[in-house]
Amino acid sequence: MPLNLRIFTFQVIDFAGRIPFTLGNLRDLQVLDISDNDLSSTLSSSKSSFLSSLENCKSLLYLSFARNPLISGYLPDSIGNQSSSLRHFDASSCNISGRIPEDIGKWDLVEYVDFSENQFSGTIPDRVCVRENYLRYLSLHENQLEGMLPLSLTNCSNLQILNVANNNLSDTFPHWLGKLPVLRVLVLRSNRFHGSIPDTTNFSFPKFQISDLSHNYSTKFSFSNLQMVDLSHNDFTGLLPTEFFESLESLKEQANYVYGGYQYSVNLTIKGLEREFKIKESKPIFTCIDLSDNGFHGEIPEVVGELRSLHALNLSHNSLTGPIPPSFGNLASLESLDLSFNKLSGRIPSQLTNLTFLEVLRFSNNNFVGPIPHGKQFDTFENDSYQGNLGLCGFPLSKECSNDKISETAQDEEDNGNGIAFIWKVVMMGYGCGMVLGISMAYIVFTTGRPWWLVRMIERDLRNKVSTWFGKKRK
Template sequence: MCDRLPTLKELNLSDNKLSGKIPIGLFKCKGLQNISLDFNSLEGILPEEIGNLTMLRTLDLRGNQIQGVIPQQISNLTGLRVLYLSHNFFTGHIPVTLGNLRDLELLDLSNNDLSGTLSSSERSFLSSLANCSRLTALAFGSNPLISGYLPPSIANLSVSLQYFDASSCSISGSIPGEIGNWNVATYLDFSGNHFSGAISDRVCNRNNDLRYLAVNDNQLEGKLPLYLTNCSELVFLNVADNNLSDTFPHWLGTLPQLRVLILRSNRFYGSIQSYIATSSFSKLQIIDLSHNEFTGLLPTNFFQNLKALKEAEYVDNGNWYSLVVNLTIKGLELEFTLKVRMPLLTCIDLSMNGFHGEIPKVVGELRLLQALNLSHNSLTGPIPPSFGNLAALESLDLSFNKLSGRIPSQLTNLTFLQVLRFWNNNLVGPIPHGKQFDTFENDSYRGNLDLCGFPLSKECNNDEIPERAQDEEDNGNDNGNGNGIAFIWKVAMMGYGSGMVLGISIGYIVFTTGRPRWLVRKIERDLQNKVSGWFGKKRK
């Protein structure tokens, strides 16, 4: 191969259907500077001869079936700047000799079977990376055999570090407050580990650029640190599935960019009604407070403030931020861009709490909302006819409450509705007909003994015929807009031409089937296994 191409500097065969082993002849091409064999079906091992390619600047092997250990000889590639080995079957310890790659800027080892303990100073690759002063992005998540704890010396990692993914490993201990010394970090993912203790109030000690913080699925305790308000650019916050105990953190409403707030499955408690007046939350698109101990009335002011669910100009298109790495190869400057993009489904999940009272009519003003789950509370009164204005709604779950009265005929306007759950309430009278409602089966209405009409076997009496005029009058007292705006949600895995793109697609919907957590967990796990797989560019 190299005999015929003696001046070969770049080899790009990514996104094909290549199989078999990496040809040994490739490692004789000592002038190679960039190798991209990502997203094929290559197998076998990465040979020790990789160390012969001393001119190499970029090595991209992610998304294959390569096995065995990462060869120590990779440390010979002292000019290497970009190394992607994710989504393979590498085993063994991560070589500490990676610290010899002092020009390294991006390192992705995620989604393998690598092992090792982070707390061993002698064998910890993490400590050795302190030598890589230009490191911008580091991902080793989804390696369940990586254990130990994050030492305070983690603060010695590059001051240029912007992206850090340690998710879905077996790391224990506390999340060190020293991460607050990474003064340009924008993405931090510690989810899916065994972290305990409190969330450090130094997370945003020196860092005002943090936009993504995930600490979900750990064993964290205590309260959310008030110092999170210093993270003025924070967009995504996920603390789900921990042991946090606190009142509703109304002060998060002061974060002007916050779009995703997930507090699910903790021990948050008390009423949220009285706090909302001092908060905004105007850009929130995903709100998950489910499986907590909240009580009291549903806060009208809270729903009124959700402008991103009411007005299209507040909806985020997803292109949040980018990490740019410039590589200079023989006088030619190449720019690699990592774009973090999150097309969002709009969702409110307040299920499995102790909310009571009536559902505020203003909920019907959230015409860009696509999933609403108020199940497993103690809500009373009727279903607001204003719900007919939720033109974008795809999933509605009001199950296991104490709702009464008729199902408003206005709900037949919800032409995008795919999931409907009214289980175990006190609803009465005929089920409305028309449009999407004609597609729902009787399972959507179970546990409401006084409902009648199609698709139920119970027929309606003459005195149970819907009074449309009264329904329309009730809707006329509402502040909603009956016309609504047809909203089409598109999850786009964006490719940005040449270069490298990191895409995160969040399809966060709770298809509320009574016990929906299995689906939510699956989606979130996919997202946690996500980032490094899209770390660089789009899959086919």
């Protein structure tokens, strides 16, 4: 093997055997990709470990040994000395255990770090972003990490994707991540995050110390660029965060793009199946909000209907009450809507028939009543979309609607759900009745003369009042 080799790629050929520690002799090596094989190695701080030997490769830019399940051991503390020029580090889907070394914070130029699907334990190191750097992608999902998210993540000003799903993290909602100006994907799924999600636009926390880091945060936070939000399978409670939805400015726009030099991937549960979404440079991103399997209660905010570029919305398995906001009819890009297993009530708004891209609809196990809207995509959904709502009727259910319910629905559609037409009808009816009565009285007066019965009644009333007044004066 020539010692001046710069690119070494051994990818997706099911190669087996031990990874030689002599790779460290390739001092000019810039790219090492041995992912998707059956290679084996025991990582440690020993010089016999291929990872430790790579410290000699001072020009290394790209390092990936992902998806080699026979690679075990732990990452040495000296990993921060790997290369001052390192940009990409992928150790996902191996069998690595132990703690994540704090020295990864020394990778000033690194843009991509993936430690997912391993056996890492302990806490996420405070020094993961000890100072401002170029980190864009950080994935730690499917490990055994505990504790809280480190506040030093606020130094990762270029961070676009943060995925810590399927761990044992226990924390409140990290509002301070709203300080990150380009954060687009936030996945906190299947942890033990808890508490309510209060006002995101006016949140502060006290001064904290992290090694040579010292900040005093008391500012406003906004998630204006966030496009993928997965908070499902946690212990969040309280009302749905209206201010949080209002801050999602990028979901109110039509074009959504992610910029970066790498292809990123994120696993999300969409349309009932877990799917991997590839996020490529300058390509539209699949937008979604998943707040399912929590303890949210109260009504769904109207502002959710302003997120016109949203593709998937999952609010299932909570304790939400009240009606579906008619503003949901504005979600023109929506492909999947899951509101099942809540306590929602009222009629299904006819405005939802405007959602022509809708493929998955789940309203089961709520308290909806009245006829199911029909037309366009709504004619394609089957019984299981509505089961567990005893008050619903109409296609595709076998329960037929009475004429009263059908006429009420037609009236609701005519009034567009706001009651304005009904109010104007009442006003015009009163105005018309008043005109008829006035004209009739005038006709009687001018054709028959004075109405003597009305004159005598007024005179008698005046005599009684005058007599009473004089009686009081005499006393």
